[in-house]
Amino acid sequence: MSFSIVCDAISFEWTDGTPVLSDLDVAFGPGRTGLMGVNGSGKSTLLRLIAGELRPSSGTISVAGEIGYLPQNLPLATGSTVADLLGITAQRAALHAIENGDVAAEHFTVIGDDWDVEERARAELDRLGLGHLDLDRTAATLSGGEVVMTGLAALLVRRPEVLLLDEPTNNLDLDARRRLYAAVRSWSGVLVVVSHDRALLDLVDQVADLRDGAVRMFGGNLTAYEEALETEQEAAERTVRAAEGDVRRQRRELEEAQTKLDRRARYGNKMNATKREPKIVMGGRKRAAQVSAGKHRTMHAEKLDQARDRLTEAEQALREDDEIRVTLPETAVPAGRTVLTLPDLTGLYELRGGPEEDGEPIAELVVRGPERIALVGPNGSGKTTLLRSVADGDHPVPTGYLPQRLDLLDDSLSVLGNVRRFAPSAPVNEVRARLARFLFRGERAERAAGTLSGGERFRAVLAALLSAEPPPHLLLLDEPTNNLDMSSVRQLSQALSAYRGALIVVSHDLPFLETLGITRWLRKER
Known part of the structure; x- marks a missing residue:
């Protein structure tokens, strides 16, 4: 397979030193790839690195072809219009100037070969259910779903070879989601999508699983990925149970061996006390017994250590991702209030x-x-x-x-600082305990809000x-x-x-x- 995106040993950390990715190797080829992972694993950061919005602190990223990137939240400049979101404002202005008789060379330079860009933009808007939007409408008046779909239309107008989508179904109603699914289904280039939408992830050709700083590829869609993962985890659980049994067995054999050695030692001490054999003979036997006992203990201890190592290795194959523990305040409201x-x-x-x-x-x-x-x-x-x-x-x-x-959130403040804005009288330790339930433990609570996924x-x-x-x-x-x-x-x-x-x-x-x-x-x- 020829890869269109190649990430070679890339690392990235935020300006405060918080690491996100370290020596990551991953490549994406033609077709649709679903990029999955728990929140905070670095999925969005990886897309931003590929898109060129961020620069890796080390390693290289190469992309064959033009990139189209749809972030989770499209930035909306004050006063921006639908045409601005589509990226066709300058070309529209040049087209209208030429239509009005202004044949300055710079207008032709701006247009290039895109004489039909306005028609294509309207066609894409219509295909995505946004035919009612006027190109001069202020973007601030659009709903969240309309902003997302307009951003997608902008990418389809550009026709990039590589398409990167970060949670594209956010805010979309059912009709918009169906239109997005159709656009993804018909995409013939390279596509990498981050999403938790099951229907969308069942359209992909492969799943890239970002976990513990590494990516594993699974052929097939989300359903096939979950089936493969379930089979893998069942095997891992069997291995853990077998390894736990081995540890118990080795511990028992070590204890039994120690009991036998102690019994022999007591017998030797008794023989020495009764002086039934010459002192030099008994001394030789004692030294030989001590050497033998030492080797015996070492052998069983090594077997126990090896069994524990196998158990640790088996446990690492099990997935036990942390989950948030949302505890809501006691806020009972009477039925008639x-x-x-x-x-x-x-x-x-x-x-x-x-x-x-x-x-x-x-x-x-x-x-x-x-x-x-x-x-x-x-x-x-x-x-x-x-x-x-x-x-x-x-x-x-x-x-x-x-x-x-x-x-x-105030992006310049830490997570802890932001929460304390809402609960200024709460003790710091109590706020930290609350944050721990949301997986912000220790130094994570000190991260700047602007660096969060x-x-x-x-x-x-x-x-x-x-x-x-x-x-x-x-x-x-x-x-x-x-x-x-x-x-x-x-x-x-x-x-x-x-x-x-x-x-x-x-x-x-x-x-x-x-x-x-x-x-x-x-x-x-x-």
């Missing part, structure tokens, strides 16, 4: 039984007690705007808001939110599963299932919502 009243609503429907059911329009939203509300709807319908308006309002209970872009950033924001003083009785979560690995999604759903306050969740992840015990389903329409 009103926690939120939102009048004068338009485009909001209460669904009869689930996300696919019909609904009735409601003009006022009243939330009482520990209700669990799922807010669904297409991208651009105003779900985030509605949730933000709730967060900005005055309510009779403490309210916590987890925004889509996770912009609650998407999943780590989510954990830090959630830790800050749940440590707030006073603790929230109403939780507002906007796409909380974005950037989380599958293990963390499971832990989050378990924790939210035990939450005793009121909950409003915006999400397109229906399997996640169905684990939360949702009591009311609302849909927002444009």
Whole structure:
């Protein structure tokens, strides 16, 4: 196979010295590769290194062809437009200038051979369900899902040979996800995608598993990867059990050998005391017995050490990834208590039984007690705007808001410093104990927020939110599963299932919502 991306012994650490990758070797060839690993393993950093956004501290990266890169969060400059996101603003301006009679040479230089760039851009937008977007529309007015799909359209307009996608299904509604799947399915170049979306990962040709600073390749999609991993782990568990049995056996044989040697020593001492044989003979026998005993003990001790080494090696093959332990504050809300009243609503429907059911329009939203509300709807319908308006309002209970872009953190402060902003009176040791539950232990709690991966950033924001003083009785979560690995999604759903306050969740992840015990389903329409 000819490889289009080759990473040779690359290392990278953040400016504060925090290591991320060390002497990593990996190569990606033609086809679709799913890059997997637990949060913080370095997946997003690796994509940024390949894309050229970061430089490795050592090692080399070579890429054959132009690179198109879609990050987790597209930067939105103030006043930027859809055309800016598509990267065609300069070419559009040159085209319009020529159409208006300005034939300056610089306009032709800007256009090059892309005379149809505006038509291709509109065609890609339409293919991705964004045909309603005006190219001059301000990007700040787009929903999170519309921003992601516009970023993808920009890459498809450029037609790069290498496509890098980092959590591309974040914020996407079901229709947008289906369009993204179709685009990935039809991609004929090199594609590397980081995602926790099962449907997307079942479209890949191979899985690259980034774990403990090394990458292992597995042929096939996510389902094939999980089956191979399950078979591998079952074999590893059998090996561990056999190694544990060997250690017990060697320890028992060492103890039995020691018992025999002690018995012989007592017999020799008894013979020496009774002086039944000449002293020189007995002395020789004692020295020979001591040498023999020493060799015997050494042999059994070496066998025990070897058995322990085999056990350690077998245990290292087992996967026991750390999982976050989300503990939510005791925030019981009485069943009849009103926690939120939102009048004068338009485009909001209460669904009869689930996300696919019909609904009735409601003009006022009243939330009482520990209700669990799922807010669904297409991208651009105003779900985030509605949730933000709730967060900005005055309510009779403490309210916590987890925004889509996770912009609650001060990037210049450490994780510990950020959480203490929300809980200024909490003792440092108590804050550290809370952070440990979110896998920020020891020096990790001192890392600058600006160096965190998407999943780590989510954990830090959630830790800050749940440590707030006073603790929230109403939780507002906007796409909380974005950037989380599958293990963390499971832990989050378990924790939210035990939450005793009121909950409003915006999400397109229906399997996640169905684990939360949702009591009311609302849909927002444009």
